[in-house]
Amino acid sequence: MTARPRGSSRSIDDGTPLNGARIEIGPRIGWVLRVSRLLHRESAGVGLQVMAAKVGSNATRLHRVETGGTREGRLVARYEEVLGLAPASLQAPIDVVCRTFPQEAPTDRHPAPVVGTVRELSQLTEQLSSVETQPAHRWFAWARAISVAGGIGMPERIAHDLVARLVGELGRSTSHAYPIRYEALALLRCSPYGHLVLEVAREQVADPHIRVLNDMMSAVGERVSEDAVAWCLGLLTDPRERVVHGAALALENMGQVAASSEEFWESVVDRIIAVHNGTAEGSPGWEWHSHLLRLVPASVMGGRRHRVSKALAPAPAITSWEREETNAHWTEVSRAAAAIAGELELGSQPMLARLMFDLAISPYESRAVTSYMLLGSIPEIAARVTSSLGQLIETQADPALRERMLRRLPGMAQGSFPGLASSWLVNGDDDELEAALFLAGASHTWVPAEILGRAVCGGGRVANRALYAAGMTAHPVIDRLLADPRISSETAGALDWWRRNGSRVDV
Missing domain, CATH: 1.25.10 (Leucine-rich Repeat Variant)
Structure with a gap:
C-alpha cells in the first residue's frame, strides 16, 4: 500500500524546446527517483533526511541525484530496495535513456556492483539456461557481468544460446520485465558479444513468420557497425511491414547514439532516398521510409531534397512547438498531467507533462520509447497516463497524429486496460x-x-x-x-x- 504525499517542494522540468535537437536527461532520471520516493512514503519516510538514512547516504547527495545533478547507479539500486520495487525496475530504464542520449546523459559516478566471481556468474548462467523463465533482473545482472570491461568471459556458443533465449523473451515481456530485458540485450550489443546479438537478430528475422521484433531491432541499433547498418538498410525493402518498421527503428537509434549524427546520416541517406523513390505510395514501407527521411538533419539533406521523387507519407500538422496556448497539444497534455499529479497529490509536475508530450506528440520514436519506459517504471502514474492519453485520442482530429498516438499508447500498458x-x-x-x-x-x-x-x-x-x-x-x-x-x-x-x-x- 502506498501513501499519497502532499505536494513536492521543488518542481523538476526539462526546459529544452519541445522539438529541439537536444533534451535534458539528468532531470528526467532524477524526476523518476523523486516521484518514486514521494509515492512510497510509507517505505521512504518523510523528507530526504529519512530516505538518506535508509539508503546510507546524506540529504545533499540525494537532492543532487533527484534533481538530475548527478547519477549514481548504486543509489538507484538502494532506492529499489528501500521502496520495495522489483530489482532493476528503476535502474534499467534509467540506463536505457542514458545510452540512447549519450551526449546529454550524466556519467554514472557510482555504478551498482557487478557480479565479479566465476562461481556467481556460473550460477547465473545455469539459472538462465534452465527450463523455467527467470526474473528479468537476472538477465540484467548476467549482461552487466559479461559486458563490463575486463569482466569474466564465456564460450560464444553458450552466450549465443542465451542471447537467443533473451531475445525470445524480450518481445513478449511487459511491465517492468520489458525495460530490464531490453537493457540487458542493449548491454550485450554494446559489448564484445555484440556480434552475437546481430547474429541472433538475423536468425530471427529469417523466420518468415516472426511476430515481435521491434525491441530486438532497436537493441541492434544501440551500436553502429558496418554490418548492422548494411543489414538494416537491406531490410527497408522487405515485403513485411513489421520488418521495415524494425529496421527503421534500428537506424533511428544508430543515428541517435552515433558519435556524429551528421556523419551517420550522411552515410545512409542516399540509400534511403533510393529505397523511398522505388516504393509505391501507401505501400507497407512508405511510412517508415518517410519517417527516416524526416530524421535526416537539414545540413545533410541539403541539395538532396530534389532527389526525393516520391511524396512523403502524411505527417501530423503541428502548428506550434511553443509551451503556450497557441500549441493546443501542449495545453491538452499539460492539463492531463496536472490532473494526474493532482489525483496523486504530487503538486506541480511539469516533467510529467513533458514526458507525456514526448510520448504522444514528438516526431522522434527514440524520445517516445524512452519516455514511456521512464513513465512505465512508476506503475501508479503509468496506468493513469494510459487512460488519459486514450481520452485525448478520442478528441484528436488530425488523422496522422491520431495514428501516431494510437500506435504508441500500448507502450504504457502496465496490466491495465482502459475502459x-x-x-x-x-x-x-x-x-x-x-x-x-x-x-x-x-x-x-x-x-x-x-x-x-x-x-x-x-x-x-x-x-x-x-x-x-x-x-x-x-x-x-x-x-x-x-x-x-x-x-x-x-x-x-x-x-x-x-x-x-x-x-x-x-x-
Missing part, C-alpha cells in the same frame, strides 16, 4: 481496434474469441494486432483457427509462431 479500449474493440475504426488489440495483449486482457477470430481473418495491421492479443494471452482461439483448413498459410504460420514461442512474460 475506452473496450469500446474500441466493439465499435472502433481500424486504428482504434488495432490499438485496443495491442493494449489487450500487453495488459493480458481477454478478448472475446469471435472478435479475435474475425480480426485475424480480416488481414492487414488489425490481423497482426489480433495475433498479438491472442498470442500474448495464450488464447484458445489459436488452436481453433489452426484446425480450420480455410485459413491462409501465412496466418497458420503466424499462429504456430505464437504457439511455439509462448505467451506473455511478466517476471
Whole structure:
C-alpha cells in the first residue's frame, strides 16, 4: 500500500524546446527517483533526511541525484530496495535513456556492483539456461557481468544460446520485465558479444513468420557497425511491414547514439532516398521510409531534397512547438498531467507533462520509447497516463497524429486496460481496434474469441494486432483457427509462431 504525499517542494522540468535537437536527461532520471520516493512514503519516510538514512547516504547527495545533478547507479539500486520495487525496475530504464542520449546523459559516478566471481556468474548462467523463465533482473545482472570491461568471459556458443533465449523473451515481456530485458540485450550489443546479438537478430528475422521484433531491432541499433547498418538498410525493402518498421527503428537509434549524427546520416541517406523513390505510395514501407527521411538533419539533406521523387507519407500538422496556448497539444497534455499529479497529490509536475508530450506528440520514436519506459517504471502514474492519453485520442482530429498516438499508447500498458479500449474493440475504426488489440495483449486482457477470430481473418495491421492479443494471452482461439483448413498459410504460420514461442512474460 502506498501513501499519497502532499505536494513536492521543488518542481523538476526539462526546459529544452519541445522539438529541439537536444533534451535534458539528468532531470528526467532524477524526476523518476523523486516521484518514486514521494509515492512510497510509507517505505521512504518523510523528507530526504529519512530516505538518506535508509539508503546510507546524506540529504545533499540525494537532492543532487533527484534533481538530475548527478547519477549514481548504486543509489538507484538502494532506492529499489528501500521502496520495495522489483530489482532493476528503476535502474534499467534509467540506463536505457542514458545510452540512447549519450551526449546529454550524466556519467554514472557510482555504478551498482557487478557480479565479479566465476562461481556467481556460473550460477547465473545455469539459472538462465534452465527450463523455467527467470526474473528479468537476472538477465540484467548476467549482461552487466559479461559486458563490463575486463569482466569474466564465456564460450560464444553458450552466450549465443542465451542471447537467443533473451531475445525470445524480450518481445513478449511487459511491465517492468520489458525495460530490464531490453537493457540487458542493449548491454550485450554494446559489448564484445555484440556480434552475437546481430547474429541472433538475423536468425530471427529469417523466420518468415516472426511476430515481435521491434525491441530486438532497436537493441541492434544501440551500436553502429558496418554490418548492422548494411543489414538494416537491406531490410527497408522487405515485403513485411513489421520488418521495415524494425529496421527503421534500428537506424533511428544508430543515428541517435552515433558519435556524429551528421556523419551517420550522411552515410545512409542516399540509400534511403533510393529505397523511398522505388516504393509505391501507401505501400507497407512508405511510412517508415518517410519517417527516416524526416530524421535526416537539414545540413545533410541539403541539395538532396530534389532527389526525393516520391511524396512523403502524411505527417501530423503541428502548428506550434511553443509551451503556450497557441500549441493546443501542449495545453491538452499539460492539463492531463496536472490532473494526474493532482489525483496523486504530487503538486506541480511539469516533467510529467513533458514526458507525456514526448510520448504522444514528438516526431522522434527514440524520445517516445524512452519516455514511456521512464513513465512505465512508476506503475501508479503509468496506468493513469494510459487512460488519459486514450481520452485525448478520442478528441484528436488530425488523422496522422491520431495514428501516431494510437500506435504508441500500448507502450504504457502496465496490466491495465482502459475502459475506452473496450469500446474500441466493439465499435472502433481500424486504428482504434488495432490499438485496443495491442493494449489487450500487453495488459493480458481477454478478448472475446469471435472478435479475435474475425480480426485475424480480416488481414492487414488489425490481423497482426489480433495475433498479438491472442498470442500474448495464450488464447484458445489459436488452436481453433489452426484446425480450420480455410485459413491462409501465412496466418497458420503466424499462429504456430505464437504457439511455439509462448505467451506473455511478466517476471
